Amino acid sequence: MAFDSLSDRLQQALRKVTGRGTLTETDIETMMREVRLSLLEADVNYKVVKDFTNEVKAKALGERVLKSITPGQQVVKIVFEELKRVMGDEAEGLRFKPQGTTIFMLVGLNGTGKTTHAGKLALYCRRKYNKNPLLVAADVYRPAAIDQLVTIGKQLSIPTFEMGTNYTPEEIVKKAIDYAKENKHDLVIIDTAGRFHVNEELMAELRRLKEIAQPDEILLTVDAMTGQDAVNVSQSFHEQLNVTGVILTKLDGDTRGGAALSIRRVTGVPIKFMGLGEKLDQLEVFHPERMASRILGMGDVLTLLEKAQDAINEEEAELMAKKFKNATFDYNDFLKQIKQIRRLGSIKGLLSLIPGLGSQLKNIEIDENQFNHIVAIINSMTEEERHNPDIINASRKQRIARGSGRDISEVNRLTKQFEEMRQMRRKMMNMSPKEMERMMNNLNRPGGQPSTPVSYSKGKGKNKGRRAPWF
Amino acid sequence: MGLFNSIKSIFSKNKNQLTNEEQLIVEKAEKYKKGMEKTRSSMMGKLKALFESYDRVNDDLFNELEEIFIMADIGVNTVLELMDEIKSDVRIRNVANMKEFQSIIIDKIFSIYVKDEIVDTNLNLNENGLTVILFVGVNGVGKTTSIGKIAYKLQNEGKKVMLAAGDTFRAGAIDQLKIWADRVGCPCVTKAPGSDPASVMYEAIQLAKAQNIDVLLCDTAGRLQTKVNLMKELEKVHRVISREVPGAPHETLLVIDATTGQNGMNQARAFTEATNVTGIVLTKLDGTAKGGIVLAIRNELGIPIKFVTMGEKITDLEYFDIEQYIYGLFSDMFV
Known part of the structure; x- marks a missing residue:
């Protein structure tokens, strides 16, 4: 990405x-x-x-x-x-004339991908809006630029209007528009020569082309790898031509693409498309929302955060923390926590939203039923037992097991782990930062076994012995 | 402070007092100055304003200087390094006056580029037999155009030049190179679009040997450095060339567009890994971009810049010269 x-x-x-x-x-x-x-x-x-x-x-x-x-x-x-x-x-779409021939003009520095994107755009509009596009080769300067556009047109079976290099771009564009109207092309895409924004002669030529063509869209192609200069370039083109949109190209590389942020911020011109490869169908609508997520690489985490925000009331969480500290955390609180987590959706789904974890989770099976079993066991406790976990003795356990329909060993495991968890939490709450760090290091050491309950896998079938974290 | 003073002394001499060698330096520098006028005016405008608004060196001045460097795409790491060195020099030498401060800045940029080495911008040419130069880079940086200009330059230096159209992928690329070959007046080896580029190189090398060509310039298709398969293809091209001509390619030149930002570093790394890049061609220096990333590439990877281009004419190419480059950036300060 x-x-x-x-x-x-x-x-x-x-x-x-x-x-x-x-x-x-x-x-x-x-x-x-x-x-x-x-x-x-x-x-x-x-x-x-x-x-x-x-x-x-x-x-x-x-x-x-x-x-x-x-x-x-x-x-x-x-x-x-x-x-x-x-x-x-929001993502912004293209502007078409309701009737008659819509005209797009592509402008930009040399080598940003104008010619390729003229082709991509033609294909996109034919597919998406059922247009009958005409490509216009108005780059008479770069050697073989016309050949390039003609070749692209042929690959797409889209006609290309060209008059060679012996006419001025103005003449070519004028003729091309007449030709398009005669031949019922409802979309004309003009490929212009690459030029520097400081080249006054060529910028004047673009202004004349704009005058002649009266384009519905003037699209500036910007290389996503552009550095600090992106601002100068886009500002300058915009001032002289009133650009209506930007196509950010070469986004399929590993560039961080900060230009996207700068351009929009400085010129206010919307980024409409992104080019994602050399193939002619590799053009996508630019979605600021999606792009922002990609910039952070944590779009999914945000989903998670939003979910968590909805599900977990901050006050409740604080109260819970206090209970841990004072060791008054009981089965009722535990039940509440489980319910909060369950509100977020499936555990596997949640874990897969964490960047870097997703792929590692592929082969781990998490038994979502474990939660139901725990809930059932707790529900079979009396109010007194829930509030006062210490009183649960062997005979109470047997009753709870019968009541919940689970095996006595499961009840044993739950009470044991609940107790460990309580002690652990209490310890952590009262730890100095240094002690905390030492403990975390111990946990991370290979082979170091955390004493918190992490082994709720029932150990059957092919996943035997594989432990799924459930908390 | 050596560089600053030596350049300054050359430029402040009267024209007819100059030795031939100095005259050449001045001529070349004037060319740089003209080509980089846009670059210089935007950067120098800032530097000049900066120095005018301060009468002594302080933190605000440092912050503004840092901004200017960052805006030149020099890159965060190199800028931080540069700033540290400038600051420590200012402290050690207890610099207060602005003229002295300016010369420290220029000398620091210079030493970041030179790195206590003799930087050779001359091409590594094979004196007895065929020299092969491979051109690589991402899409749209100006590989084909640069090859045309370099071919013209080498031919004018008396070399027999041949071009190999290794970009068999992009529509129109082969025609584009053929047009350049016609302009230069040199042969160009082509195969059908879609052919294996390595096979184009193979054929071109056989032809070049048979025709006693001095320098073969090999074009390749632009490719983003993240495309694994395309980088493998480039490795193959490199392999075939070195198999057919021992010691070749004598130069592998990475073409970088001056508007490129920090991704230039990734480009330099990845292409070096695939093809052992020996130098850089910095293109499109006639816009407002400063191409500062090449300083960072030199600083972090040690790859020198061999050529710069600043215009669309066939003659708009120069051997890179760091003194001239800095002069181009800062020449208003010498007046």
Whole structure:
């Protein structure tokens, strides 16, 4: 995916913060520095980066991030919302004339992919809008540019209008439009020569072509690998021609594509398409929303966050934390937690939303019924037993097992693990940060067995011995 | 402070006091200056304004300088390194005056590029027999155009040149190279579109040997460095060339568009891995982009720049020269 590198960097920046307790303002400052550097490395324009991080910071300070118990996730959400907002909130479509011949004109620097995208666009409009397009070869400067467009036209069985290189682009475009009207082409796509935005002569030529063709869309092709200069280029083309849309090309590489952010922010011109390969059907509508998710590489995590926000009431969570600390956490609380988690959907589905985990989960089978069994066991306890887990003795266990229809060994396992969990949580709540770190290191050591209950797999069939985390 | 002063002394001399060698430097520098006028005016405009608004060196000045470097696409890592060195120099030498500060900036950029090596921009030509130069790069950077210009230059230097149309994929690419060959007046070996590019190279090498050609310039299709299969194809082209001519390709030149941002680093890494890139051709320097990524590539990967192009005419190509490049960027400061 095109924006992976940017997301890696942001995730790394945010990882330092996620999973930690509350944040200080200095923490946010540190994080913003990371965000800023990663955006600069992604070729987002320096000035855009400045504004962007300031906005994110202001929001982060404003939205009670400091007090939130999930501050890192809050910030991720803010960054995402901002990215989305900068790139425009909705995908914008193409403008066609209701009647008569619609005219598109492609402009841009040399080598950004105008000719290829003229072909892609023609194919796209024929497929999607049932148009009968005509390609127009108005690049009389670059050697063999006309041949290239003619070849592309042939591959698509779309006619190409060309007059060789002995006529001016103005003459060619004029004739081409007449030809299109005579031959019932309802769409004309003009391929112009690549040029620098500072080349006054050639820019004047484009303005004349615009005058003649009166295009419905002037589409600027921009190479997604463009650096800081993307802003100058798009601004300059826009000022002189009033560009109606941008096609971001070569997004199938590993460029971080920060140009997308910069262009939209600085010119306000919507990015309409993205080019994703050399084949002529590799053109996709640009979706700011999707692109913002891709930039973060955590679109799915955001879905998860939203779900969690809906399902888990922050106050409740805080109360729960307090209960852990005071060791008053009981089966009723446990039941509540299970229900909250269940509200999020299937466990496997949830885990697969976590970046990097998805592929590892493919071969693990998670028995979703385990939750139902646990719920059944707890439901078979009396109110007193739930509130006061210590009183559950052997005979009570037998009754619970009969009541829930589960094996006595399952009841034993649950009570044992509940007790371990309670002790563990209590310990963690009262730990100093250093002790916490030491414990986490122990857990991560290969072979180190966490004493929290993670072994709810029933150990039958081919998954025997494979333990699925259920909490 | 050596570079700054030596350039300055050359340029402040009267024209007829110059030695022949110095005259050449001036002529070349003037060409750079003209080609990079757009680049320079935008960057220098900023630098000049920057220095005018400060009468002493302070943190704000450093921050603005950092911004200028970042905007030149030099890249975060290299800029941070550059800034650290400039700052420590300013501290050690206790620099207060702006003129001295300017010369430190230029010398630091210079030393980041030179890295205490003698940087040779001359092409590695095979003195006894065929020289093969392979051109690689992503789509649309100007490989074919650069080959045309380099062929013209080499031919004018008295070499017998041949072109090999190894871009058998992009529509019109073969015709484009043929047109350049006609302009230069040199032969061009082509096969049908869609042929295996390695086979084009094989045939071109046999023909070049038979016709006593001095330099064979090999075009390849543009490809994004993430396309595994296409990079493998390029490896094969490289392999076939080195099998047919021992020691070849004598140069593998990566063509990079000056508007390219930080992805240029990934390009340099991936193409070097596949084809052992020996130099860079920096194209389209006549726009407003500064092509600063090549400084980062040189800094982090050690690959030197061999040529720069700044225009669409056949003569708009120069051997790269770091002193000239910096002069092009900063020449207003020498006045």
